[in-house]
Amino acid sequence: QKEVEQNSGPLSVPEGAIASLNCTYSDRGSQSFFWYRQYSGKSPELIMFIYSNGDKEDGRFTAQLNKASQYVSLLIRDSQPSDSATYLCAPRGGGGADGLTFGKGTHLIIQP
Amino acid sequence: NAGVTQTPKFQVLKTGQSMTLQCAQDMNHNSMYWYRQDPGMGLRLIYYSASEGTTDKGEVPNGYNVSRLNKREFSLRLESAAPSQTSVYFCASSDHTNTGELFFGEGSRLTVL
Numbered sequence: 001q002k003e004v005e006q007n008s009g010p011l012s013v014p015e016g017a018i019a020s021l022n023c024t025y026s027d028r029g030s031q032s033f034f035w036y037r038q039y040s041g042k043s044p045e046l047i048m049f050i051y052s053n054g055d056k057e058d059g060r061f062t063a064q065l066n067k068a069s070q071y072v073s074l075l076i077r078d079s080q081p082s083d084s085a086t087y088l089c090a091p092r093g094g095g096g097a098d099g100l101t102f103g104k105g106t107h108l109i110i111q112p
Numbered sequence: 113n114a115g116v117t118q119t120p121k122f123q124v125l126k127t128g129q130s131m132t133l134q135c136a137q138d139m140n141h142n143s144m145y146w147y148r149q150d151p152g153m154g155l156r157l158i159y160y161s162a163s164e165g166t167t168d169k170g171e172v173p174n175g176y177n178v179s180r181l182n183k184r185e186f187s188l189r190l191e192s193a194a195p196s197q198t199s200v201y202f203c204a205s206s207d208h209t210n211t212g213e214l215f216f217g218e219g220s221r222l223t224v225l
Contacts, residue, residue: 008152034213043202043216044155088155090214097143097162097208099170104154 002027006089006103014111019076021106023089026070030091033072034100035063038086048074079110114138118203118217125193125224133188133220135203141215143208144186145170146178148199149219155202161186162208193224 003026013019023033032051036044050056050063050072062075072091076083086107090100116137125131137144146158157170161180175197177189186205190197200221204214 032211043219044214045216046213049211049213092212097160097206098168099143099145099147099157099160099204099206100212100214101157101171102155104152 002030002091002101004089004091004101004103006087006106008104009107010109011106012109012111013079015079015081017079019079019083019108019110021074021076021087021089021108023072023074023103024070025072025089025091027091028070030067030070032092033063033065034090034092035061035072035074036088036090036102038088038105040085044088076108081110081112084108084110116203116205116215116217118201118220120220121218122221123223125190125222127194127224129193130189130191131193131222132190133201133203133222134185135187135217136185137203137205137215138184139205139207139215140183141205141207142183143206144180145204145206145214146176146186146188147202147204148172149202150199158188158201190222193222195224198222198224 035048038044048063060077064073086105088105089103145160147155159178164183203217
């Protein structure tokens with residue numbers, strides 16, 4: 001049984017600050033990881049994909065992966081009110097077609 | 113490019129009624145999925161189809177049936193709706209031989225009275 005743990009929040013961060021979102025997972029076979037963003041009433045959309053240990057940067061977003069600790073995080077620099085959303089973590093297993101197991105998500109609120 | 117299209121977007125049913133949620137993708141993906149999302153529960157996989165002609169149970173399949181009609185279409189049927197099936201349903205597709213990223217439809221909000 002794959003388990004993915006995220007702090008549900010809400011996580012409140014002032015505008016312009018760094019938002020740090022964390023995710024732990026139980027399946028040591030997970031090779032790659034997705035971060036999805038979901039605005040209220042909308043469907044999830046992919047914002048980051050990481051498959052190597054270390055950091056991956058894309059604009060204001062940085063994903064950090066530590067496979068030994070089974071831990072992945074997402075940093076959002078210079079947080080904007082438009083970043084207010086729920087962020088879902090999903091580790092991918094052995095490459096099969098059985099879909100993704102999502103964490104319950106962290107609700108992020110950026111305070112103007 | 114429409115991506116993943118779900119219908120209907122909203123539906124209200126009475127307990128015991130049946131209905132089918134339709135999903136179609138135009139990305140030539142082999143794999144398709146149905147998830148439900150409830151407050152505090154996150155996204156949970158109901159059924160998936162790894163390829164045309166195959167379907168498998170996910171985490172919460174009870175009360176549902178699916179049909180992979182062809183490569184493009186994957187439908188979810190509720191034979192006898194129950195209030196516990198009130199939820200938002202998302203269809204998704206992926207090319208699992210690549211990154212495995214899921215592309216989601218806009219969702220279908222179902223209320224069972």
